Amino acid sequence: MSKIVIETTEVLKKRDLGQNCFHLILGTFSKTKSIKPGQFIHIKTINGGGVFFRRAFSIFDINPKENSIEILFKVFGRGTAELSKAQKGDKINVMGPLGNGFTLPSKKITSIIAGGGIGMPPLYFLAKYMIEKGYNSEKIWFFYGGKTKNELMELSKIKKLGINLVISTDDGSYGFKGFVSQAINDNFDGLNGQNILFACGPLGLLKAIDQMALREKMSGQISLEAPMPCGIGICLGCILPLREGGYTRVCREGPVYKIGEVIL
Numbered sequence: 577m578s579k580i581v582i583e584t585t586e587v588l589k590k591r592d593l594g595q596n597c598f599h600l601i602l603g604t605f606s607k608t609k610s611i612k613p614g615q616f617i618h619i620k621t622i623n624g625g626g627v628f629f630r631r632a633f634s635i636f637d638i639n640p641k642e643n644s645i646e647i648l649f650k651v652f653g654r655g656t657a658e659l660s661k662a663q664k665g666d667k668i669n670v671m672g673p674l675g676n677g678f679t680l681p682s683k684k685i686t687s688i689i690a691g692g693g694i695g696m697p698p699l700y701f702l703a704k705y706m707i708e709k710g711y712n713s714e715k716i717w718f719f720y721g722g723k724t725k726n727e728l729m730e731l732s733k734i735k736k737l738g739i740n741l742v743i744s745t746d747d748g749s750y751g752f753k754g755f756v757s758q759a760i761n762d763n764f765d766g767l768n769g770q771n772i773l774f775a776c777g778p779l780g781l782l783k784a785i786d787q788m789a790l791r792e793k794m795s796g797q798i799s800l801e802a803p804m805p806c807g808i809g810i811c812l813g814c815i816l817p818l819r820e821g822g823y824t825r826v827c828r829e830g831p832v833y834k835i836g837e838v839i840l
């Protein structure tokens with residue numbers, strides 16, 4: 577794991593994606609080149625706006641040439657509302673890179689990547705990283721779903737990866753009508769122990785992927801979220817129960833776990 581740093585960066589670019597979602601490019605961040613898919617940063621605006629704790633965001637993309645990092649986020653509460661006000665040139669304090677990140681699979685097997693809603697960013701980075709590392713694009717399936725068409729973000733960027741992409745919406749306003757797990761069942765007939773699942777998104781999606789893996793005897797990795805006050809393993813504010821007994825700190829031992837490892 578690369579050394580964790582705390583640095584003041586600035587907003588290089590901000591885009592309003594609609595539906596209360598935003599895209600930020602932050603730089604420069606000295607550890608950009610060492611960031612792996614599935615890792616995250618813990619950030620805070622400089623004026624804070626009265627928000628004391630940092631908030632966690634997965635890395636959506638990195639730009640090694642300019643040492644910048646990209647995140648996508650949706651406004652939920654005070655912290656994300658404050659962040660959504662940031663403008664080009666505003667200072668943002670970044671702590672990272674944090675967390676373990678995904679373990680890359682063998683190049684011989686097919687990867688089934690399942691992302692729902694705001695769980696998409698780390699999975700896009702994973703798929704892009706795999707393509708850059710020479711993985712066969714035909715062996716990467718990306719299932720991305722949202723409640724409705726307007727909730728889907730950065731589709732053109734995902735399409736550019738040239739992987740097998742299946743979009744779904746709960747209301748059928750775009751792509752397959754139904755949940756991501758149903759889209760996998762209906763559009764992919766190679767579910768078996770030879771392939772691997774990756775998932776990030778709402779709890780319902782993670783539970784469905786967990787059951788799918790169990791049923792098909794597949795291995796996989798899921799990226800989890802938990803409220804994260806400190807982000808560095810001290811406060812125990814992010815613990816979740818392990819199936820084998822005991823607890824895990826999502827910020828330190830996670831956020832990526834083997835399917836079945838954590839009780840969801």
Ligand SMILES: Cc1cc2nc3c(=O)[nH]c(=O)nc-3n(C[C@H](O)[C@H](O)[C@H](O)COP(=O)(O)OP(=O)(O)OC[C@H]3O[C@@H](n4cnc5c(N)ncnc54)[C@H](O)[C@@H]3O)c2cc1C
Pocket residue numbers: 616631632633634635647648649650651652653654655656657694697698800801802803804831
């Ligand atoms: C490892 C990690 C990666 C993340 N990546 C992204 C990302 O790429 N894009 C994105 O939009 N969001 C991401 N999140 C979630 C993001 O950190 C939360 O949206 C943010 O902390 C909410 O802050 P807030 O101040 O807006 O809401 P708050 O006012 O803090 O909370 C609003 C509500 O959400 C609950 N809540 C807060 N944080 C979490 C959490 N992490 N999990 C479950 N419930 C929570 C609170 O209990 C409260 O009910 C990630 C979280 C983690 C832990």
Ligand code: FES
Pocket residue numbers: 803804805806807808809810811812813814815825826827828
């Ligand atoms: S957030 Fe403090 S231990 Fe994980």
